[in-house]
Amino acid sequence: MERHDLYGPIHKALRLLQARTLTLIGVTDFSDEAAAARTIGVVSELLHTAAKHLEHEEAVIHPLLAARAPDAVILLEAQHGEHRAAFAEFVHLAGRIAGADALERPARGRELYLALARFMAADFLHMAHEEQIIMPLLQRLFTDEELIAMEGEIVASIPPDELTVLLQAMLEALSRPERAQLMGGVRAGAPPGVFEQLMQATACAVLSDEDLIDLNRRLAA
């Protein structure tokens, strides 16, 4: 039987958001003040999402894992500490772009581009470690019911607008069967009427017509 996976879907979404943001920085003409400001806004949203993701893992998963496998958590939290240092660097670099003139901004935009690329390289390794080393460990130490309860605790702590952003990104990043599994789980936990609103705000907003038809067909099966 396939075991419950806490990391796979959300990490696919985070990789998509990071890759999209890096590409956006890459195509931005930083000499254009309005374009630079728009890109900085997207970088700020990514930072918020990434910082919240660390908090969710640390608030719910790490204490439970630490009780049964303390050593496993030490490395994870050290890596999270490095991520927070990278986030502080992004804020600093974004401030330098905002404070620069049109001639200086492109070089500072390139610094931000390379800083995000370096962070992504580290975070992609970190997320792969979580999926390939930590998730099997969690699956050995906890039942699926316990893993699903951890996920439920994290989801319940996320404000609706942030949950919408995460669900949109997960739907964009997942395969068709994975989308149906995700939204089937959301439907099972949502009060009546709320699921239809969530579908409107997420799947209907980001999926192609073909993908939406496929998702609705799978959810109806």
Ligand SMILES: [Fe+2]
């Ligand atoms: Fe993590």
